[in-house]
Amino acid sequence: MNQSELSRYFSEHLFIPQLKAKNKEQAISELLDLFVKEKYIRNREIVLEMLHQREKLGSTGIGKGVAIPHGRTTAASHVLIAFGKSDAGINFDAIDGKPVHLFFMVIAPPNDEGNTYLPILGALVTLLNEKNNRDMLAKVKSFAEFLPIITGE
Amino acid sequence: MIKKDLEVLVSLQDIDLMIEETSEVEKLGFSVSGYTELRKAREELAATLSKPMLFRYERLRAKLKRAIVPVKNDICLGCFLRQPTSLGIKGREDEEIFTCENCGRMLYWLD
Numbered sequence A: 001m002n003q004s005e006l007s008r009y010f011s012e013h014l015f016i017p018q019l020k021a022k023n024k025e026q027a028i029s030e031l032l033d034l035f036v037k038e039k040y041i042r043n044r045e046i047v048l049e050m051l052h053q054r055e056k057l058g059s060t061g062i063g064k065g066v067a068i069p070h071g072r073t074t075a076a077s078h079v080l081i082a083f084g085k086s087d088a089g090i091n092f093d094a095i096d097g098k099p100v101h102l103f104f105m106v107i108a109p110p111n112d113e114g115n116t117y118l119p120i121l122g123a124l125v126t127l128l129n130e131k132n133n134r135d136m137l138a139k140v141k142s143f144a145e146f147l148p149i150i151t152g153e
Numbered sequence B: 001m002i003k004k005d006l007e008v009l010v011s012l013q014d015i016d017l018m019i020e021e022t023s024e025v026e027k028l029g030f031s032v033s034g035y036t037e038l039r040k041a042r043e044e045l046a047a048t049l050s051k052p053m054l055f056r057y058e059r060l061r062a063k064l065k066r067a068i069v070p071v072k073n074d075i076c077l078g079c080f081l082r083q084p085t086s087l088g089i090k091g092r093e094d095e096e097i098f099t100c101e102n103c104g105r106m107l108y109w110l111d
């Protein structure tokens, strides 16, 4: 999946330039609340449970200040990504032990048309492996500043 | 808190979906060091269901891959058959478990 395709799964409604969260639990909740507020998810508890179980499998904090909490749930109908940023950084039990600044929450349905879920996760990992992209994302204040970094334009 | 049967079934399936794709997400660079712990959580959750309910879930899953499917705009997303609007009114309460007359899967209303 290329960056321009990836950018289609983001939305201004699922964007928090400055998270209020102070810890892992709050960060997951704050991002999930965007999906609930946008009526993308009816039953918050079910999806919260899924995200907690996913963290049991292993922290989605992949290191270098990045976390990608993700999962498929029967309580969703299409793939969407929420973005949140914390300048102070949040302890997310990341694999390198470092605080997380950039959060990408990916929620997917049990089956998705064209099976885009895993390619989306892969494209995010690739994008965020680039130090330059991480540095630019750490500075964004609006969705208008954010999106061009994702599309790579 | 998740306590209704339908919610437990959805959660159980969500964990099963996770377990299915463990090796794929590991290849992408995610940690899956808690695999055993997740399997344990899955069994604990499954044990909260009655035996017949768990049997029904496992049987549907073995036969149709997904035991429960979302319903959106009255459409079963397992087979795309339209569900009666009146069914959705009760269905959204998450109390009773309804199945799609066409594909036989259990239904979970999204909207």
Ligand SMILES: [Zn+2]
Pocket: B076, B077, B078, B079, B080, B081, B100, B101, B102, B103, B104, B105
């Ligand atoms: Zn059906």
